[in-house]
Amino acid sequence: xxxxxxxxxxxxxxxxxxxxxxxxxxxxxxxxxxxxQLAEEWVTKGKEKLDHVVIHVGALSLPESxxxxxxxxFPFSFSVFYALVAFLRExxxxxxxxxxxxxxxxxxxxxxxxxxxxxxxxxxxxxxxHGVKFSDTDLLDFGRCVDKSNxxxxxxxxxxxxxxxxxxxxxxxGAVGSTYNYLGKVNNLVLETFARGDLxxxxxxxxxxxxxxxxxxxxxCLGFGVAEIKAVMTFVSGIPMGPPRLPLLSASxxxxxxxxxxxxxxxxxxxxx
Numbered sequence: 001x002x003x004x005x006x007x008x009x010x011x012x013x014x015x016x017x018x019x020x021x022x023x024x025x026x027x028x029x030x031x032x033x034x035x036x037q038l039a040e041e042w043v044t045k046g047k048e049k050l051d052h053v054v055i056h057v058g059a060l061s062l063p064e065s066x067x068x069x070x071x072x073x074f075p076f077s078f079s080v081f082y083a084l085v086a087f088l089r090e091x092x093x094x095x096x097x098x099x100x101x102x103x104x105x106x107x108x109x110x111x112x113x114x115x116x117x118x119x120x121x122x123x124x125x126x127x128x129x130h131g132v133k134f135s136d137t138d139l140l141d142f143g144r145c146v147d148k149s150n151x152x153x154x155x156x157x158x159x160x161x162x163x164x165x166x167x168x169x170x171x172x173x174g175a176v177g178s179t180y181n182y183l184g185k186v187n188n189l190v191l192e193t194f195a196r197g198d199l200x201x202x203x204x205x206x207x208x209x210x211x212x213x214x215x216x217x218x219x220x221c222l223g224f225g226v227a228e229i230k231a232v233m234t235f236v237s238g239i240p241m242g243p244p245r246l247p248l249l250s251a252s253x254x255x256x257x258x259x260x261x262x263x264x265x266x267x268x269x270x271x272x273x
Contacts, residue, residue, distance in 0.1 A: 017174075021035050023178075026226060032068060039053075065091045085122075099130035099131075102118065116148060143170045143171070156172055161177035161179045187209060227244045
């Protein structure tokens with residue numbers, strides 16, 4: 001369904017830049033061959049439709065990462081700063097002509113470092129370094145990354161969807177997030193109104209986005225993860241996203257029923273989807 005998925009994102013949500021095999025895409029639960037097949041399909045079907053396709057290549061095995069190399073979701077076991085830098089440099093060296101991104105997501109990896117420390121002089125270590133996806137709520141660290149990016153000429157993408165407007169105010173170059181699959185329109189409005197200095201409208205659209213997440217996350221009282229994202233995408237887009245891979249379990253029928261009802265009510269009053 002990837003071709004259909006691309007058409008939906010481009011035509012219905014205004015989303016033309018894709019991250020493949022990441023957290024939402026369950027990349028770490030897939031085999032190397034499956035990840036290659038998915039990457040190839042997204043690139044092939046997205047030709048002349050998508051602006052950018054970024055591929056995650058992170059794995060616990062360095063040889064596998066080097067085989068997949070495009071962008072890195074670093075191993076969960078890293079906790080030492082110099083080891084992480086060495087690993088990034090080793091992987092990036094396998095694709096000297098490909099822009100390289102560092103994925104900073106300490107809530108999932110357990111790597112408790114400040115991203116701005118890693119970015120200090122990073123282009124000297126990794127000449128192909130192009131930017132960072134910052135998926136943490138520490139806006140002080142994020143702001144320092146932005147400051148370094150201005151000096152060293154790389155991009156900083158923000159990955160906490162409900163805080164997009166705050167990150168834009170701090171200097172974010174762009175954003176990457178799961179909810180942009182089905183809330184791309186309202187988030188594009190946040191970007192557009194902020195860019196033209198209309199903060200009142202930008203705040204309104206950010207609140208609308210937050211209200212949708214609030215309904216799904218809290219009012220359902222059932223949790224909200226990759227399985228639930230897949231269920232929401234299936235009934236919002238009409239594209240069958242399938243179940244998650246074990247050990248994740250499919251979203252419950254109770255969640256699907258409640259989420260459908262809540263999204264329909266939001267759709268009518270906020271015109272989000």
